[in-house]
Amino acid sequence: MADITGKYSLESSENFDEYMQSIGVGFLKRKAASALSTAVVDITKTGPDAYVLKTTTTLKTTELPFVLNKEVPETTIDGREVKALFTLDGNILKQKQTGADGFESTIDREFTPTGLIATLYHKNVTAVRKYKKV
Structure with a gap:
């Protein structure tokens, strides 16, 4: 099993506005998110299969505790x-997200020796965000 723990700083983002629009994020929130030049993802291990995914931006910080292979509630x-x-x-x-009215989105985070590549999917829209390990 790969070591996914660490702190990762956003370096580049492709098609993210289109992804946010596809999942239903409103215009003002999309523009605010697109204007952010910094985003940090910090993943810590808290148990055998338990982790916390912390995302920090200049506007907001979220923490999502999860256990592999167990569904958890998430406030995006x-x-x-x-x-x-x-x-x-x-x-x-x-990470597979499901919600009301059949909503479904997937985020694949591929870990490399130097960082992670997050590929986000919703319907026919794909976005790629690249992070450097810090």
Whole structure:
């Protein structure tokens, strides 16, 4: 099992506004999120299969405790209520979000020796965010 713990700083983001629009984030929240030049993801291990995923931006900080292969409630950084299921497949942490009205989104975080690449999927929209390990 890959070591996914660490602190990661956002370096680049492609198609993120389109992804946020696809998942239903309003115009003002999308513009605020797009203007952020800093975002830090910090993953800590708290038990055998238990972790905390902390995301820090200049506007907001969220913490999501999770256990691999167990669904947990999640309030997304933009305030949506969803269920999240995390699985670890080699060096890829998969997060599947499900919500009301059949909402479904997937975030694959691929861990490399120097950082992580987060690929976000919703319907026919894909965004890629690259982070450097700090």
